[in-house]
Amino acid sequence: MPNSVILAERRRALRVPVRGIAVLYTSGGPLRGMIENLSLNGALVSVPSQLLESELDMEIRLHEGSGWVAAQVVRVESHARHWRIAVTFRRIDASLCESIEGAIASARGAAQRRPILVIDENSDRKRDLIARLANRGMTPLAPKTPLEAIDLLTRSQLHVGVCLLAPGFGVPSTDLRAVLSDNFPWVSVAEITDDLDATTHHAINTWYATPIARIAEAVA
Numbered sequence: 001m002p003n004s005v006i007l008a009e010r011r012r013a014l015r016v017p018v019r020g021i022a023v024l025y026t027s028g029g030p031l032r033g034m035i036e037n038l039s040l041n042g043a044l045v046s047v048p049s050q051l052l053e054s055e056l057d058m059e060i061r062l063h064e065g066s067g068w069v070a071a072q073v074v075r076v077e078s079h080a081r082h083w084r085i086a087v088t089f090r091r092i093d094a095s096l097c098e099s100i101e102g103a104i105a106s107a108r109g110a111a112q113r114r115p116i117l118v119i120d121e122n123s124d125r126k127r128d129l130i131a132r133l134a135n136r137g138m139t140p141l142a143p144k145t146p147l148e149a150i151d152l153l154t155r156s157q158l159h160v161g162v163c164l165l166a167p168g169f170g171v172p173s174t175d176l177r178a179v180l181s182d183n184f185p186w187v188s189v190a191e192i193t194d195d196l197d198a199t200t201h202h203a204i205n206t207w208y209a210t211p212i213a214r215i216a217e218a219v220a
Helices: 003-013 094-113 123-135 146-154 173-183 196-208 213-218
Strands: 016-026 029-038 042-047 055-062 065-079 082-092 115-119 139-141 162-165 188-191
Touching (some): 016 042, 016 094, 029 055, 042 055, 042 065, 055 094, 065 094, 082 094, 094 213, 115 123, 115 146, 123 196, 162 173, 162 196, 173 188, 188 196
Parallel strands (some): 115 139, 162 188
Antiparallel strands (some): 016 029, 029 042, 055 065
16 A cells, blocks of 8 residues: 555544534434544544434534534543443545644644743743743743733643642632632643753653653654
8 A cells, every 4th residue: 555545544533632512413412522532534522411322413613624424423432421432434525625634734733833832920930941841842831911921821722731830829829729720621730840851851751641741652
């Protein structure tokens, strides 16, 4: 099989961790869920209640665009207080294919940039930490306000999966950690300490354990 065909199939099957909405249209009415990963072949969706259908229509809403698929359920599993629904696509809108391609491109870009959010009210320590991360090939993002931090975390195309945390914005780090846990559960939090070598090392190791980091290997 030609290499171009193999690469096209790998790209089509590549599951990308994304933040998006899926609306599953069931016999009991619409069921809204969160997309955990997505490819041109299928998706993994977290929903608040169990699903009984084996085939259904699904609306997918991404930052890059929205569209419809006809899906077949291949796996249903309980996870914490939610249910994970794995589906394969039997039919998909052409416009949605383009949106998923865009999401894959964003994920690949994030895997190359390696973004890490840095929140620290100690400006000297933050500046040194940012320099260390940049020298190690990461892309540190240092918001100046809580609203800017939220904006960076909610930009799905950035795929920020790690936050280095110390007291910031006049708020204790424990309170900031609670906000991140409640509103951005996909973000891994690492504490900033005065040992910047250890903090940098731990931050990089944490990033390489994120789902987005594994994309770099998948598309290599």
